[in-house]
Amino acid sequence: MDLSGRVAVVTGASSGIGLALAQHLARERVAVVLGARRADRLDEAVTAIRAAGGRAEAVVMDVTSEPDVARLVQHAQTTFGRLDVMICNAGFGFYGTVEQTAPETMMRMMNVNFMGTFYGARAALPLFRAQGHGHLIVISSIVGQRGIALMSGYSATKAAQVGFVEALRTEFSGSGIAVTVVYPVSTETEFRSAMERDYGYSVSGLGPKQSMDDVARAVVSCVKRPRAEVYPHRASRALAIVNAIAPGLTDRIVRKYGRRREGA
Numbered sequence: 001m002d003l004s005g006r007v008a009v010v011t012g013a014s015s016g017i018g019l020a021l022a023q024h025l026a027r028e029r030v031a032v033v034l035g036a037r038r039a040d041r042l043d044e045a046v047t048a049i050r051a052a053g054g055r056a057e058a059v060v061m062d063v064t065s066e067p068d069v070a071r072l073v074q075h076a077q078t079t080f081g082r083l084d085v086m087i088c089n090a091g092f093g094f095y096g097t098v099e100q101t102a103p104e105t106m107m108r109m110m111n112v113n114f115m116g117t118f119y120g121a122r123a124a125l126p127l128f129r130a131q132g133h134g135h136l137i138v139i140s141s142i143v144g145q146r147g148i149a150l151m152s153g154y155s156a157t158k159a160a161q162v163g164f165v166e167a168l169r170t171e172f173s174g175s176g177i178a179v180t181v182v183y184p185v186s187t188e189t190e191f192r193s194a195m196e197r198d199y200g201y202s203v204s205g206l207g208p209k210q211s212m213d214d215v216a217r218a219v220v221s222c223v224k225r226p227r228a229e230v231y232p233h234r235a236s237r238a239l240a241i242v243n244a245i246a247p248g249l250t251d252r253i254v255r256k257y258g259r260r261r262e263g264a
Contacts, residue, residue, distance in 0.1 A: 001224040004029035007080040008223075009073055011063050011120060012090030014041035017139060017187060020212035021087055024220050026054030033057045033076040035069075036090070055080075063090040063116030064108075066123075073123040082131070085223055086124035088117040088161075089139040093154040106153045113157035117164065125177070133176035135226055137219060138165050142183045142231075145240040148254050169228055178226035183240075184215050185233045208233050 008025050012018035014036035022032045026049045034042055034056060042058035049056040059075050061068035076083045091113040094105050117138050128134025143151060144158030165181040172179055186209045210233045218232040231237040243250040 002029075003220075003223060005031075006084040006223075007031045007033070007076055007082050008085035008087060009033045009035065009076050009083060009120075009124070010087045010089055011035045011069070011072070011116060014038045014045060017184065017212050017215050018087075018089040019045055020216040021089065021219055022056065023049060024213070024216040025085075025223070026052070026056060028220060028223075029054075030085070030223075031055040031057075031076075031080045033059060033072065033079070035059050035061045035063070035072040037062055063088075063119060064111040066119045069116070069119040070123045073120075073127070077127065083124060083127050083134065085135045085137065086120055086128075087137045087139065087219070088120040090116050091139070091141075091157075093151060095150055095154075097150060098152055101153045109153055109157050110160070113154070114160045114164070117161050121164075121168065128177045135178045135180065135223060136165075136168065137180045137182060137222065139182045139184065139215075139219075140165070142185050142233075142236050142239060144181075145183060146243045146250060146254060180222055180226060180228060180230060182215070182219060182222075182230040182232065183236065185210055185236050187212055187215060208236060 003025070008030050010018050010022045010032060013022050013034035018036070022034050022045065026032050032049065032054070034045055036042055037060065039060045042060060046056040046058045057075060057079050059072045061072050063069055073083060073086070092109065094101060094109060121136055124134065124136060128136070138161050140161040141158040143155040144162040147155030147159065162181055165179055169179040188209065188211060215232045218230050222230045239250065242253070
């Protein structure tokens with residue numbers, strides 16, 4: 001499917017998966033509106049996309065602010081005249097026991113990871129309803145399907161995204177509005193460095209990994225041909241299946257190949 005002329009909004013787009021998504025969509029001649037907090041990174045990203053012949057705009061915003069998210073979506077509509085794809089990607093994580101997870105950290109994760117998704121849907125869906133079509137894409141994580149040790153808070157926020165998407169998918173079944181959840185595995189982004197910056201340590205894992213470009217390519221394919229779920233690392237889908245059949249066995253697998261703390 002030719003995506004030329006379509007318009008997409010991407011949150012958390014100043015780096016990592018969000019930036020890769022914006023770049024890959026722009027190569028498909030999609031006009032992209034990048035939203036994030038870091039103005040300098042957004043400016044660099046937009047300049048690079050335009051230099052490569054793409055169409056891009058940036059909005060400095062915070063996904064935990066509903067007015068900011070509404071302003072981001074409105075900018076897309078005002079600048080490009082429409083909105084076809086809303087990608088809720090912004091998120092961050094924390095590694096530690098429940099006792100080590102401060103309530104303030106848990107609340108911040110819920111606000112960014114889940115409420116940011118909720119606000120994105122609230123901003124985009126009225127436009128999709130009015131025009132009779134649109135595609136809401138939520139970047140969750142494989143831990144939304146199966147939680148992992150010492151990331152209970154992060155896993156909970158990702159599972160909340162999954163439940164939210166499943167309900168919306170049922171609500172819009174048979175309409176021109178598609179709703180998709182994406183389940184990346186461990187991806188080399190600023191996720192680890194951000195954790196090290198904010199908490200003094202990062203994490204690594206023995207399990208499967210994929211690149212940001214792997215995720216972006218899988219999402220672009222889904223924009224061309226919408227589907228309910230996307231597993232950029234295809235073999236990871238087996239984890240959800242095994243977990244449903246034998247959760248005790250999955251506990252042992254996840255513990256063996258789960259993430260480990262590095263640093264302090």
